[in-house]
Amino acid sequence: MSDxxxxxxxxxxxxxxxxxxxRDYFAFSxxxxxxxxxxxxxPKKHISKIAEMEEGDKEFxxxxxxxxxxxxxxxxxxxxxxxxxxxxxxxxxxxxxxLHILAGRDFEWPPG
Numbered sequence: 001m002s003d004x005x006x007x008x009x010x011x012x013x014x015x016x017x018x019x020x021x022x023r024d025y026f027a028f029s030x031x032x033x034x035x036x037x038x039x040x041x042x043p044k045k046h047i048s049k050i051a052e053m054e055e056g057d058k059e060f061x062x063x064x065x066x067x068x069x070x071x072x073x074x075x076x077x078x079x080x081x082x083x084x085x086x087x088x089x090x091x092x093x094x095x096x097x098x099l100h101i102l103a104g105r106d107f108e109w110p111p112g
Contacts, residue, residue, distance in 0.1 A: 006042050006096035020074075024060065025067045027101075036104025037077060041067050048095045050086040064099040077103045081111075 008014045010026045019039050020027035030038040043060040047053050053061060065082065072080055080103035085092040 004046055004094070004096050006040075006094055006098065007046055010042070010044055020067065020071050022067075024063060027067065027071055030100070034100075035081075035102040035107075037075070037080070037101065039068075039071060039101040041071065041099040041101065042096060047097045049092060049097055050084060053097070061097065064097070068099055068101050071101065072103070077101075079103060081107050083111075 005014060009016045009028065016028035018026070018028050020041075024044055025041060026044060027039050027041040030040050041064050043064065045057070045060055047057050047060065050061065064084075068080075068082055072078070080101055083100040083102065084097065085100075
C-alpha cells in the first residue's frame with residue numbers, strides 16, 4: 001500500500017533500525033519506545049488490522065508470534081510482553097498490523 005508508513009519501511013523508502021528480516025516478516029525498533037526493548041514485528045503483506053484479516057491471513061498473523069519468539073530468543077530476552085492493538089480506540093496508530101515486543105522492565109497488570 002503506497003501510503004502506508006510500514007510498507008515504506010519494508011521497501012527501504014523510510015529508514016529504520018532493522019532488528020530482523022526474512023521472506024515474510026520485518027522487525028525494527030520503535031521510534032517512540034515504551035520499554036528498554038520495544039520492537040515492532042510486521043508482516044510484509046499489508047493487512048490493515050486484525051479485524052480486517054481474511055481467511056488466508058491466519059498464517060501471517062500466527063507467524064508474528066513465532067517471529068517474536070525467535071527475535072527474543074536470539075537476543076536472550078526471556079521476559080517480555082506481546083501486544084497487538086486493533087483500531088484507534090485500542091491505540092493502533094499505524095494501520096498495518098504489527099506486534100509490539102516490550103521487554104527490559106517490569107510491567108504492571110492491568111495495562112493502562
